[in-house]
Amino acid sequence: MRLSNLRGAALFAALLAAAPLGCTSDDDGGAPPVEAAPIEAAEDADAVAAARDDLDALYKGDYRRAFVEKNPDFFLRHIPDDFTSTQVDGSRARAAELRQFFPQFMAAIERTLEHNVTIEQVKVRGDRIEAVVTLTTVLDLRSPAGVVYNEISVGTYLDTFVRRDGTLFEVSGEQLRSSVTGGPRP
């Protein structure tokens, strides 16, 4: 199995890090307030904001630590048995394949130089959280030939989570687009 085939949401999700999440406005230009949103909408907004915070904490927390500390368990403990991923080319992977692949991939990481995540379009549907996540990573990787090279990856995924006993579990990741640039270490 080619390594690149499994570079799905789950994999890159684990590379996440401190990204700006949304933006705020300081505009106080005096425009009249818009009509107040219905209570339901406000509740939805609160749920979405809470979900975004949780995702932010996950990506900057366990997912990042897995790679920085080269400990796959930090990532894999958020991958349930029913996890599935789909790549742009239609290939699929399940939890068992990810659990096999992920530690191997981590072992190839020489250094994580940069990792960044942008979270968009967070939706809460019952106990499920969906988000469009763009991950940017810069890694030094050691090839099977023993050569250390540099790889820049930008991938966008539609990731879905569920909360079980207060912990987020990633149940699916759909790769929407990907870009990988490789070359010698500068």
Add this chain to the structure above:
Amino acid sequence: MRTRAWLAAALAAAAPALLPPAASPAAAQSAPDAAQAARADLDALYKGDYRRAFVEKNADLFGRHIAPDLRYSSYDGSTADAEGLKAFVAGRIATIERVVEHSVSLEHVTVDEAGRITAVVTLTTVLDLRSPAGTIYTETGVSTYRDAFVKQADGSLLEVSAELLRSHTARAPRP
């Protein structure tokens, strides 16, 4: 095996007008030098057989320019021999649904005393590929190689080595 270089090399084509290297007035008065001739030969190869191999899905058009002792290497240290390369390219050709775009830029073309031609080649391709899962997706590749050739008695070029210097691949659903 990091064969992207070879694949892209085989896809090379339709380069913008390839300008000869700047020449001094004195040089301009002389016959075309070896590097200039080599550049024209490379241009013809990439726009000819290397391109046709993929457009026509005929791997032999590519393979017949691969020297039996060719060596491929990548920035990640991976290597391949001629047979490995040809097998890979044939496999890739089988997945091509459509060649949307292909272009090549040739730089630093040199010819040594033994007649060996070396060039830095950047290949840009846009392909529709069919995955093993049956999904058709679009892949854009930009890769730079240091390729070397020798000219055979019949005037054709034989590629003797290829070194992948950097690569970029983007995948997305077909627009």
